[in-house]
Amino acid sequence: MANYDVKDLRLADQGRQRIEWAAQEMPVLRLIRERFEAERPLAGLRMSACLHVTAETANLARTLVAGGADLVLVASNPLSTQDDVAAALVQYDEIPVYAIKGEDNATYYRHIKAALDHRPQITMDDGADLVTTMLKERRDLLDQLVGSTEETTTGVIRLKAMAKDGVLTFPVVAVNDSLTKHLFDNRYGxxxxxxxxxxxxxxxxxxxxxxxxxxxxxxxxxxxxxxxxxxxxxxxxxxxxxxxxxxxxxxxxxxxxxxxxxxxxxxxxxxxxxxxxxxxxxxxxxxxxxxxxxxxxxxxxxxxxxxxxxxxxxxxxxxxxxxxxxxxxxxxxxxxxxxxxxxSAEGHPSAVMDMSFANQALASEFLLKNRGQLEPRVYALPAEVDREIAALKLAAMGIRIDTLTPEQEQYLNSWEEGT
The missing domain is CATH 3.40.50.720 (NAD(P)-binding Rossmann-like Domain)
Known part of the structure; x- marks a missing residue:
C-alpha cells in the first residue's frame, strides 16, 4: 500500500496495542462491528473520514471496514493525531491514513484533498472541514455523494449555516445532536x-x-x-x-x-x-x-x-x-x-467514545438505507437509534432497568383516566 502519509511506520506495533487497549472499553462498537462483519451493509462504499486519529477512532475505522467500506482517514486537527495509531492502521489494517501530529496548515489541507481524491460517496467529518473544502473546491464530487455525518457542535453550526445559505446540496446526519453523543461525550468526555x-x-x-x-x-x-x-x-x-x-x-x-x-x-x-x-x-x-x-x-x-x-x-x-x-x-x-x-493529552476516554462512534457507524448505515429519500439538510439520527445505543451500553455495564407493564403502557397512551 503506497497511498498514505504518517510519521513513522515503525510505531505500528505500539499503535496496535493502544488500539486494542481502547477496544476493551468500547463494547457497543464491538457489537456493531460483529453485525457489520456478518451483514456487510457498507459493501463497496467509498468513504472519507476527517476525524481525530486516535485509538478510539481506529476502532471506528475498523468497524466501517468490517462493514465493507473502502475507507480513507485524515486528521481533523493538526495536533490531534496519535502517530503510532496512524502507523498501525496503515501497517496492519491497510487503511490509507494521512495524518501527522504537528503537521502545518499546508500539510493539513493536502491531506484533506487526498481524502477528497478518494471520490467519497459518504464523508465523515469532525468540524466540517472536509465538507467545506468539497463545496469550495471539489464540486465535481457532489453528484455521487450520498451524504455526510458530523461529529462536533462546531461542525453542526457550520453545516446549519450552509443549509440556511442554500449551499448544502446533500443530507448530513448531525451525530452531535444524538442524546447518546452530546449528553455523554460532550459533558463527561x-x-x-x-x-x-x-x-x-x-x-x-x-x-x-x-x-x-x-x-x-x-x-x-x-x-x-x-x-x-x-x-x-x-x-x-x-x-x-x-x-x-x-x-x-x-x-x-x-x-x-x-x-x-x-x-x-x-x-x-x-x-x-x-x-x-x-x-x-x-x-x-x-x-x-x-x-x-x-x-x-x-x-x-x-x-x-x-x-x-x-x-x-x-x-x-x-x-x-x-x-x-x-x-x-x-x-x-x-x-x-x-x-x-x-x-497535550489523549482525548476522550474510550468508554464515552464508544457511544459517539456507535452513532457514527449507524449514521453511515442510515444514510445508505435512505439514499435518495433525504432532503439536503441537517438531520438527527432517529430516537430509536439513540435508545438502542443506550440499551447496549447499559447491558455492557451490567445495569438492568424497568420495563412498562401492560397496564402502565395503556395508561400512558390513554386520556380518560384522571384525578
Missing part, C-alpha cells in the same frame, strides 16, 4: 479530557485556583463540573441568559469575560465562536494566567492580538507558549490554542 490536558501541559494543582469557563453548553458544563470537583472556584461566562441562569443555579459565579479576566487563574473556552478571550481580557489578566481552548478550532482565543501585545515569547514546557507583555506580565497559552484535550 470533554470535562475529563480537558482537565487532563491542562494538567499534563502544566502540572499545576487545580484545587484553590479560579477557573474561568467560556460558555455553558454541554462541553463547558462538563469542564465546569470537573474543575469544581478538583477543588476550583469556577466562574462561567455566557451570552445566553438561559444558560447563564442555569450556570448560576448550578452554583457557579457568572460574569462577563472582561471581569472574570481580572480574577481568573486558568481560562478554558468551549463555545464554537471567535475571540471569546480577546485583547481587552489579556490586558487585565494576572501575571501567570493560563489560557486554554477546548473548542474545535483555535479561534476562540485571539492569538494574533496576544502575539501583538507580547514583547517576548518563550516555551518553558512542551505545549506551553509563554507570552511576556510590555509590563512584564506572563500569559501562558496551552497547545497553541488548539483542542487542549488532544494537543
Amino acid at each position: 470533554t470535562g475529563q479530557s480537558t482537565l487532563d490536558g491542562v494538567i499534563r501541559a502544566t502540572n499545576i494543582l487545580i484545587a484553590g485556583k479560579t477557573v474561568v469557563v467560556g460558555g455553558y453548553g454541554w462541553c463547558s458544563k462538563g469542564i465546569a463540573m470537573r474543575a469544581k470537583g478538583l477543588g476550583a472556584d469556577v466562574i462561567v461566562t455566557e451570552i445566553d441568559p438561559i444558560k447563564a441562569l442555569e450556570a448560576a443555579m448550578d452554583g457557579y459565579r457568572v460574569m462577563p469575560m472582561v471581569e472574570a479576566a481580572r480574577v481568573g487563574d486558568i481560562f478554558i473556552t468551549a463555545t464554537g465562536d471567535i475571540n471569546v478571550i480577546d485583547a481587552e481580557d489579556f490586558a487585565v489578566m494576572k501575571d501567570g494566567a493560563i489560557v486554554a481552548n477546548s473548542g474545535h478550532f483555535n479561534v476562540e482565543i485571539n492569538i494574533p492580538a496576544l502575539e501583538q501585545m507580547a514583547v517576548e515569547k518563550r516555551q518553558p514546557r512542551q505545549f506551553v507558549d509563554q507570552y511576556v507583555l510590555r509590563d512584564g506580565r506572563r500569559i501562558n497559552l496551552l497547545g497553541e490554542g488548539r483542542l487542549i484535550n488532544l494537543a
Whole structure:
C-alpha cells in the first residue's frame, strides 16, 4: 500500500496495542462491528473520514471496514493525531491514513484533498472541514455523494449555516445532536479530557485556583463540573441568559469575560465562536494566567492580538507558549490554542467514545438505507437509534432497568383516566 502519509511506520506495533487497549472499553462498537462483519451493509462504499486519529477512532475505522467500506482517514486537527495509531492502521489494517501530529496548515489541507481524491460517496467529518473544502473546491464530487455525518457542535453550526445559505446540496446526519453523543461525550468526555490536558501541559494543582469557563453548553458544563470537583472556584461566562441562569443555579459565579479576566487563574473556552478571550481580557489578566481552548478550532482565543501585545515569547514546557507583555506580565497559552484535550493529552476516554462512534457507524448505515429519500439538510439520527445505543451500553455495564407493564403502557397512551 503506497497511498498514505504518517510519521513513522515503525510505531505500528505500539499503535496496535493502544488500539486494542481502547477496544476493551468500547463494547457497543464491538457489537456493531460483529453485525457489520456478518451483514456487510457498507459493501463497496467509498468513504472519507476527517476525524481525530486516535485509538478510539481506529476502532471506528475498523468497524466501517468490517462493514465493507473502502475507507480513507485524515486528521481533523493538526495536533490531534496519535502517530503510532496512524502507523498501525496503515501497517496492519491497510487503511490509507494521512495524518501527522504537528503537521502545518499546508500539510493539513493536502491531506484533506487526498481524502477528497478518494471520490467519497459518504464523508465523515469532525468540524466540517472536509465538507467545506468539497463545496469550495471539489464540486465535481457532489453528484455521487450520498451524504455526510458530523461529529462536533462546531461542525453542526457550520453545516446549519450552509443549509440556511442554500449551499448544502446533500443530507448530513448531525451525530452531535444524538442524546447518546452530546449528553455523554460532550459533558463527561470533554470535562475529563480537558482537565487532563491542562494538567499534563502544566502540572499545576487545580484545587484553590479560579477557573474561568467560556460558555455553558454541554462541553463547558462538563469542564465546569470537573474543575469544581478538583477543588476550583469556577466562574462561567455566557451570552445566553438561559444558560447563564442555569450556570448560576448550578452554583457557579457568572460574569462577563472582561471581569472574570481580572480574577481568573486558568481560562478554558468551549463555545464554537471567535475571540471569546480577546485583547481587552489579556490586558487585565494576572501575571501567570493560563489560557486554554477546548473548542474545535483555535479561534476562540485571539492569538494574533496576544502575539501583538507580547514583547517576548518563550516555551518553558512542551505545549506551553509563554507570552511576556510590555509590563512584564506572563500569559501562558496551552497547545497553541488548539483542542487542549488532544494537543497535550489523549482525548476522550474510550468508554464515552464508544457511544459517539456507535452513532457514527449507524449514521453511515442510515444514510445508505435512505439514499435518495433525504432532503439536503441537517438531520438527527432517529430516537430509536439513540435508545438502542443506550440499551447496549447499559447491558455492557451490567445495569438492568424497568420495563412498562401492560397496564402502565395503556395508561400512558390513554386520556380518560384522571384525578
